[in-house]
Amino acid sequence: MSFSTRLHREGIGWALPVLVIAGWEAASRAGVMPANVLPAPSAVAEAFWRLTLSGELIRNIGVSTARALAGFAIGGSIGFALGLANGLSRLSRGLTDTTLQMIRNIPHLALIPLVILWFGIDEEAKLFLVALGVFFPIYVNTLLGIQSVDPQLVEMGRVYGMDRRALFFRVILPGALPAIFVGLRYALGIMWLTLIVAETISASSGLGYMAMQAREFLLIDVVVLSILIYALLGKLADSLARLLERLSLGWHPAFQNA
Amino acid sequence: MPAASLAAVRSFVATPPALPAEQFIERPRAFAFKGVGKNFGDKVVLDGIDLEVPVGQFVAVIGKSGCGKSTLLRLLAGLDRPTAGSLTFRAEEKRGGEEQDHSRTRFMFQEPRLLPWASVVKNVEVGLTGIASGTDARQRALDMLAEVGLADRADEWPSVLSGGQKQRVALARALVGHPRILALDEPLGALDALTRIEMQQLLERIWLAQKFTAVLVTHDVAEAVALADRVVVISAGKIALDLDVPVQRPRRRGSAELARLEGTILDRLFG
Structure with missing residues (x-):
């Protein structure tokens, strides 16, 4: 292209x-x-410039991004590890899958009151919620990806003398990758969603906090600015995931001459 | 496939030395089935199979669907274990201690079973797992790809190849490790008639050059008599016919000699 x-x-x-x-x-x-319903884009741009100059915007974006990524790293790696374990081992799946499916059906945002009681409004609360939200899409899709690897290819790998390690890295993991990427992109969406909700309810810094403060002082341009920044951050995360996808799934017919 | 490449494959077919069937009797055994049986639950798939195959022989195994011919091949390749009897391989392989019984047996499946996420040459390198790695493996894989006429496609993804080309890559993968025994499970069954003849000629040429023992399971009687030194017909889990094909190579398709043998085999299958 x-x-x-x-x-x-x-x-x-x-x-x-x-x-x-x-x-x-x-x-x-x-x-x-009317400006008190929705300020003009130029007013929003002005708010952007004002907050950028004061350093407030960059600081809040930085705080939120760090939280998002930390939560994503924790929840994503646990989800990925459990997805692999349950995809590869019948025993592990038998032990944990039922429990995980039960937890999955609880909307994780419903845990906010409990999480505030446990962790207060500190960082742990946000990390916990983001990690929990990100965990399931990654877990479910990793598991699905591994289970849907063509058994004929696995048999071929065995016949050609691949040991378990080679079989995993050369056959199973690449075969599961398209599904894992679906989980990744889904998880990135949930990551921002969860973080914003958590920050809106209980925080003393971050984008969600900035938006709630602005609401208190009727700074509607800052509220709109925050919302636009969520949209941009979400799009940025998705673009990164798609870039990774294109780089690692070049073999897939869907990514050829696309 | 373009006519030019058909001609190219044709030209590979060198004039091979003719080997009378009796000559194989002097040769060491590649493998032997002794009273081999295989049950899946109550269902008897193979029953009391005795089959000795000398090194370098090309054996075709024919039978109707469900007669157990694929199971025979899977036993040979170590994909399944027999429930009765024994399967022995050429003696020095065991004495060497390095190689296991099945380690020098390669299996070619009915489907190409190429890894879609690996380039053509990487797929061929799969055949060198545990034998070679790195640049050595790549060079050997490239050489083998040249043998099957696909040297220029080495770095492409399998998804852009035609069915016949994929099966040629699978053949290169099976042969790159220089197996002693090549087990072929109807590998040409899904190809169109012209591509199939082309593949048969390619297979014959490489077999003559590498001198491995070939066991080809097929439902195509014409293919069996065109390629094999010996045709074994399996019926209801037993060997119903064990027939030598003492026809000189290169064989001419449609010759009276081959047609007569074909008739004998068909009579046994449907008689």
Whole structure:
């Protein structure tokens, strides 16, 4: 794929948001949209500039990103490890899968009151919720990926003398990777969602906290700014995951001449 | 497949020395089944199979669906264990201590079973697992790919190859480790008629060059008599016919001699 066609494709994806913002600005200037309902994009941009200069925005984004990634790393690695274990071992699956499926059916955000009682509004509470939210998509898709590896290929690997290690790294893991990436992208969405909710309810820093503070002082431009930043961060995380996907799934027909 | 590559494969078929069937009797045994039986639960799939195959022989195993011919092959390759009798391999392999009974047996499946996430050459290198690695493995894999006429496709993904090309990669993978025995489970069954003939010629040429023992399970009687030194017909878990094919190579498809043998085999299958 050439650079220009890629730019063209990416450009198409951004056309709609740009159009919406232009219409929104026009509506605000014409007075159709009152500023206390939705401030003009230019007012939001101004708030962005103000908060950037004061350093508040960068600090809050940094705090939220660090929380998101730490929670993701913890929940994601546990989910990945358990997914592998349960995909590869019948015993492990028998022992843990029922329990995990029961826990999975509890909406993790319903645990917020309990988590606040346990951890207060410290970092642990946010990490716990993000880790829990991220855990399941990664776990379920890793398990599914391993279970759906073509048994004929596994048999081929055995016949050609692969030991367990080679079989895992050359046959099972690559075969499970497409499903694992689905889990990864799903988990990234849940990561931001959980963090924002947790920060909105109980925090003393971070993007969610910034938005709640702004609400207290009726700074609606800052509230809208926070929401836009969530959208951008979410898109950034998804783009990174897709890049990784393209790099490691080049063999997959879906990623050829795509 | 373009006509040019068909011609290229044709030209590989060198004039081989003719080997009369009697000559095999002098040779050491590649493997022997002695009273081998296999049950799956109550179902008897193979019963009292006695089969001795000398080194370098090309044996075709024919039978109707469900007659146990694939099971025979899986026993040979160590994919299953017999429930009765014994299976022995050429003596010096055991004395060497390094090689296990099945370690120099390679299996070619009905499907190519290539790893979709590995390039063509990496797939061939799978055949060198535990034999060679690194640049040595790559070089040997590339040489083998050249033998099957796919040297220029080495770095492509398997998904872009045609069915016949995939099966040629699978053949290269099976042969790159220079197996003593090659077990083929209807590997050409899913190919179209022309590609199949091309593959048969390729297989014959490489077999003549590498001198491994080949056991080909097939349901195609014409394929069996065109390729094999010996045809074994399995029926209801037993050997119903064990027939030498004393026809000189290169064999001409459709010759009266082959047609007569084909008739004998078909009579036994349906008579």
